[in-house]
Amino acid sequence: MADHYEVLGVARDASSDEIKKAYRRLARELHPDVNPGADASERFKLVTHAYDVLSDAEQRRRYDMGGDGGAFGGAGGAAGFGGFSDIFETFFGGGGGGGSRGPRPRSRRERGQDALVRVTLELDDVVFGVHRDLEVDTAVLCETCQGACTQPGTSEVTCDICHGSGHIQRTVRSLLGNVVTNQPCGTCQGHGTTIPYPCATCQGQGRVRARRTVSVDIPAGVETGLRLQLPGSGEVGPAGGPNGDLYLEVTVAPHETFSRDGDDLLATLEVSMSDAILGTNTTIDALDGSVDLELRAGIQGGDVLTIKGRGITPLRGTQRGDLRIGVHVVTPTRLDAKERALIEDFAKRTKAPAPHLAEFHQGLFAKLRDRFRNV
Incomplete structure (x- = not known):
């Protein structure tokens, strides 16, 4: 029996990868579908049997120790295989028309990443x-x-x-x-x-x-x-x-004047004490144009003015939110002598009561909460 290493053309200390490469090279050259000659067919059987022995670690160990390396399969091909075509399919995905039984090839076209x-x-x-x-x-x-x-x-x-x-x-x-x-x-x-x-x-x-x-x-x-x-x-x-x-x-991005509460816009309007007492008309610049405001006489700090439909268009819908403006009455901190005298005279005339605790008003705190929400 021919030496398996000589049949494959490799050294006795060849690695498994070297043995596999040698077999693939010879199998492509000698396979009956490629080379129908009788000599090539016999050599192909020898090459296949040699690879069958040397690719199995246990069989190779016994062969190197002097064993026969496994029984040769005769004309039907190497032991454990169904024939020449099956052997070729095992390593090369099918020779002739036999390659359709395995998985399909992977397409190069793939969906791009998000x-x-x-x-x-x-x-x-x-x-x-x-x-x-x-x-x-x-x-x-x-x-x-x-x-x-x-x-x-x-x-x-x-x-x-x-x-x-x-x-x-x-x-x-x-x-x-x-x-x-x-x-x-x-x-x-x-x-x-x-x-x-x-x-x-x-x-x-x-x-x-x-x-x-x-x-x-x-x-x-x-x-x-x-x-x-x-x-x-x-x-x-x-x-x-x-x-x-x-x-x-x-x-x-944050806005220096307006903030958002759902679909509503919030803003704070600073009103002088005299305008809060006497009332006035003013115009402010909203995000989508000017808005005319009428401040009634005696307006209080914390009051909220609502301008319908001047807020934000909702993400799903067409009805815009409102523009809500909280009133902040500004108390002067620096008065000259004449201004102070006028205020003192006003206080005497109105005879306002001294500061005191009053009845609890839930609405006042609701106004303050709405005024400063998201600010």
Whole structure:
């Protein structure tokens, strides 16, 4: 019987990887589907039997100690295999038409990843919504190959190792019998095809990194922390696969005058003591234009003026919230002699009672809470 190491053309201390590579090389050369000669068929049986012995650690140990290395399977092929075609399928995913029984090859086209962009808005933008053109650094379709991954004028070719199956089958002997496993082909990475001439622009990825502009209409009523989803506006997938989604995370910047309470806007109006006593008319600048206010005579600090429909348009709906203005009566802290005399004379004339505890009014605290909420 021929020496197994000589049959495979490897040294006696060859590693398992070296033995496997030698067998694959000889199997491609001698397989009956490729080389139908009688001599090649006999050599193929010897090569297969040699590999069957040397690839099994226990059989190789017994063979190195002088054993026969296992019974030879004769014309039916190596022991444990069904024939020449089965042996080839075990390591190369099928020869001739036998490669369709394993898993399907993996597509190069995959969905692109989602992207997240943070955008800061002013409170003015939230009232009615705003249009924004956002610059996004993402993956876009390669203009040279249009996602084909190959140089123009070339194409992918079927992998000569797995013959297009994308997987390699291997049979491992165990105490429970033969176990067949499928592993992705290392040559084509499971795709079933290779790219001899990858696109020079994208290095065979079908996409490149670039900055692009995304136009988006941000609806009214958004608030800090809200994420808006833009389907199909994320990065393009490998090999021109479908785009992922783009998410906008909103932050609303604080405003120096107005704050927000749901769909309502809150503000504080400072009123002089004389205007609070006598009453007056004034105009203020709201976020969407001017508002005329009438302050009745005797208005109190903590009173809340409500202007209907001058708040924020809700995220889902059309009825705007209100503008609520809390009144703050400003008491003068510096008086000249004449002003002080006038105030003293006013106090004598009105004969106001001394400061004292009054009946508890729940409404007063509610007004104060509304006035200072979110400020």
